[in-house]
Structure formats: C-alpha cells, structure tokens
Amino acid sequence: MFRSLAVWLLSFALAFPVLAEGPARLVADLKPGFDPLDPDPGIVFRAYTPVAGRVVFFGSQPEVDPGENVGSLCALWATDGTEAGTVRLAELCSGAPFDSSSLPRILATTGSVAFFSDVSSHLWRTDGTAAGTFPLGDVTAGASPGEPLPPLAPDGRTLLFSGCADGECNLWRSDGTAAGTRLVKDVGFPSHFVRAGGSVLFATPTGIWSTDGTARRTVQLGSVPSGRT
Numbered sequence: 001m002f003r004s005l006a007v008w009l010l011s012f013a014l015a016f017p018v019l020a021e022g023p024a025r026l027v028a029d030l031k032p033g034f035d036p037l038d039p040d041p042g043i044v045f046r047a048y049t050p051v052a053g054r055v056v057f058f059g060s061q062p063e064v065d066p067g068e069n070v071g072s073l074c075a076l077w078a079t080d081g082t083e084a085g086t087v088r089l090a091e092l093c094s095g096a097p098f099d100s101s102s103l104p105r106i107l108a109t110t111g112s113v114a115f116f117s118d119v120s121s122h123l124w125r126t127d128g129t130a131a132g133t134f135p136l137g138d139v140t141a142g143a144s145p146g147e148p149l150p151p152l153a154p155d156g157r158t159l160l161f162s163g164c165a166d167g168e169c170n171l172w173r174s175d176g177t178a179a180g181t182r183l184v185k186d187v188g189f190p191s192h193f194v195r196a197g198g199s200v201l202f203a204t205p206t207g208i209w210s211t212d213g214t215a216r217r218t219v220q221l222g223s224v225p226s227g228r229t
Helices: 003-013
Strands: 044-051 054-062 072-079 087-091 105-109 114-117 122-126 134-141 159-165 168-174 182-185 191-196 199-204 207-211 219-223
Touching: 044 105, 044 114, 072 122, 087 122, 105 159, 159 191
Parallel strands: none
Antiparallel strands: 044 054, 054 072, 072 087, 105 114, 114 122, 122 134, 134 159, 159 168, 168 182, 191 199, 199 207, 207 219
C-alpha cells in the first residue's frame, strides 16, 4: 500500500541538493506484503521537512482492529534517499483511534533540529535519527491547528511557543533539549506569535506582548481596554 507513495517521496526528496541525483526509483517498501495503493482518503503522507541532510515526514493511516474497530498508524519517518536510510523514527499514536483533526505536525525547524507535536500535542524534537528523536517533557504546544505556527526566537535556534502544563498555558521556550525546555514567563495563554525584526510579538487575553525569548525582555506593549462601566 505504501509502495507508490515511497516512489513519490523519493522524487520529492531528490529535489534537495543533499540527496543524490538520478531517476526516480523505489527507496523502500514501508509496509511490505500489502497491495498497491488504492485511493483511500484516510492515507496521509505529509510535512516533508529537510533536517540535517535528511528529509523527515509523517505517515498516517487508519488500521482496523477486527475486535475493537480502532487503531491507527502514525509515525515520524526519515529518508536520505537510500533504502537503508529510510527508517521509522518514532510511533506517535500508540494505538489511539485515528483522528485527522489531531494529526502530528511540524512546528518549526532550525535546519539541524525540527520541533513537532504528536497526536496529544506533546512537544518533540528530531534531528532525523532515532536517537535524536524524543519528547521534550510533559509540556504540550497549546496552539490550535488553525493558528499560525510558533516561531523561532531571534537567535534562530530556540522555539517560542504557548506551553501548557497543569491546566495553564504560558510563554515557553525550547532549545531542543529536555533541560532547555522551560517556562519563560507567566503571561496567561499566549497566542498568534509573529516575528517582528529582532523580537517576537504575541497576544494574550490582556494585551500585546514582545519577547526575545528571555523573561527580562518579555514585556507588555499594550493592554486590552476594559469594558465600560
């Protein structure tokens, strides 16, 4: 079932200069023994992202358990354009029912590390290898699917995002390590991040803020007018 998609993936991957040139060919059969792909709208391959000389991507497909009629396949994969170098890095569903509204998604990439969320919105990182793919603690990335993706800080290496823990969402940062994934400042439900020169602007229910990724330089620029009495 994945054979035709693997061929298409290779043709995409060849567009990147880090991979060898040549005619399109099968890189790897991601699910050997299955029939060729049929037009099933539940199959999704997406979010092809160059990371450290490889291409990472998500593969998602419903799988039916005859006993319970639940289950799913959704994982992060990576390829370097060779069969041996096309591998599944991490399972992101763990048998949860397939839900297209909560698919994993890439949040940002530094070029050497990509940040992404799983089906439960928990924050992960990957460098295109299995050893370098892991969750960054229990924090979840609070942005909704329709909201702009969180940006990198002005240093180009640090992710700024709405991190949710213990029922509260605040400004968080991550450098791609568990120790470096932490609260920046208690600002109360930040959203709609956007880069603006040497800073990042974001909104909260109380006003507009600016940050460079440090607590000292996270400041409120304007307040939302209170209701008339």
